[in-house]
Amino acid sequence: MPFQPHPSWAALIEDEQQPWRTLSSRELIGPPRRVWEDRVQVRPGVQTTYQYHPRGHQAIFVLPVTDAGDIVLIRQYRYPLRATITEIVAGGVEAGEQLLDAAARELKEEVGGVATEWVALPGFYPQPSINGVVFFPMLALGVSLGEMAHEDTETIERLTLPLAEAYAMLERGEIQSGSSSLVMWQARAELVRRGLL
Numbered sequence: 424m425p426f427q428p429h430p431s432w433a434a435l436i437e438d439e440q441q442p443w444r445t446l447s448s449r450e451l452i453g454p455p456r457r458v459w460e461d462r463v464q465v466r467p468g469v470q471t472t473y474q475y476h477p478r479g480h481q482a483i484f485v486l487p488v489t490d491a492g493d494i495v496l497i498r499q500y501r502y503p504l505r506a507t508i509t510e511i512v513a514g515g516v517e518a519g520e521q522l523l524d525a526a527a528r529e530l531k532e533e534v535g536g537v538a539t540e541w542v543a544l545p546g547f548y549p550q551p552s553i554n555g556v557v558f559f560p561m562l563a564l565g566v567s568l569g570e571m572a573h574e575d576t577e578t579i580e581r582l583t584l585p586l587a588e589a590y591a592m593l594e595r596g597e598i599q600s601g602s603s604s605l606v607m608w609q610a611r612a613e614l615v616r617r618g619l620l
Contacts, residue, residue, distance in 0.1 A: 426523050429543035435557045437478065446470065478555030483526045484606045485512040486544075487536050487566040492619055494589040495534045495566060496598075500578040509582065509592070510600040511607070512536075516559075526561050532572045534581045539565030544609045549602050560606040562613055586620045 444464045451474065452458040460474045487495040500507045514529035516522060523541060530536040542562040549558055573579050584592075590607070598604050614620040 426541045427543060428522075429545050431545040432543065432559060435546045435548075442466075474553070476554040476556065478557075480556040481516040481522070482513060482556060482558050483516060483522055483529060484558055484560040484602060485526050485530050485563050486560070486606055486610050487512060487530060487534060487538065487563045488586065488614070488619065489566045489568070489583070492586055493583045494586050495536060495568065496582040496584065496589060496603075497533055498580040498582055507578075508600055509598050509603070511603040512563075513602070522559050523561075526559075526563070530563055530566070532574070533577075533579060535569040535571040536563065536566045537569070538563035542610075542613055544606060544613075547602075547605065558602060560609060562610045564617075586614060590620060 442465075446462040446464055448459060448461045450457060451460050457477055458474060459477050460472060462470060462472055464470050489495065495512070497510055497512060498507050499510055512529050512533045514525065514533070516525040520528075526541065527538070530538060540563075542564065544560040544562060546557060546559045548554075549556060568581070568583070571579070571581065589598075590611070592598055593604060593607050598607065611620065
């Protein structure tokens with residue numbers, strides 16, 4: 424069966440009608456992590472200044488599951504936290520790259536994985552009050568593992584666990600990446616439906 428985007432993905436676009444009007448806009452920080460400051464009119468007589476990362480950036484999240492019924496997570500050092508945390512595979516979508524191609528690339532790079540089947544999960548906005556990025560999660564099934572190809576700036580350890588054990592970690596609050604936790608919860612029904620969990 425060919426890959427099908429999740430129905431929710433179609434709704435993750437800008438509204439045609441905007442209730443706020445932009446009065447002025449300036450870029451505070453340039454690429455790659457742009458920050459803009461806008462002066463906006465919320466309604467007649469009410470204005471505010473808003474600092475944010477603009478819309479347009481997309482990222483993919485991949486929850487890999489092997490034929491043996493194991494989940495493949497990563498332990499990654501996150502400099503802003505000064506901590507190593509458990510996450511699922513994730514990364515940015517490069518300019519002109521299709522979402523499924525980005526997911527396959529990140530799966531290969533971060534855990535050395537190749538999937539035989541992909542299932543789209545509901546997309547979401549991780550920090551909509553300050554960030555316009557859109558996340559597109561996918562379940563990767565039939566994953567076989569090989570050599571990883573980490574970037575020089577990544578400190579990643581591959582962690583392969585039985586699905587039940589990984590979900591017990593989630594329930595105990597041991598997976599503290601909010602996006603990773605949400606993707607795992609969204610994938611749960613599909614994993615149960617397939618008899619994997």
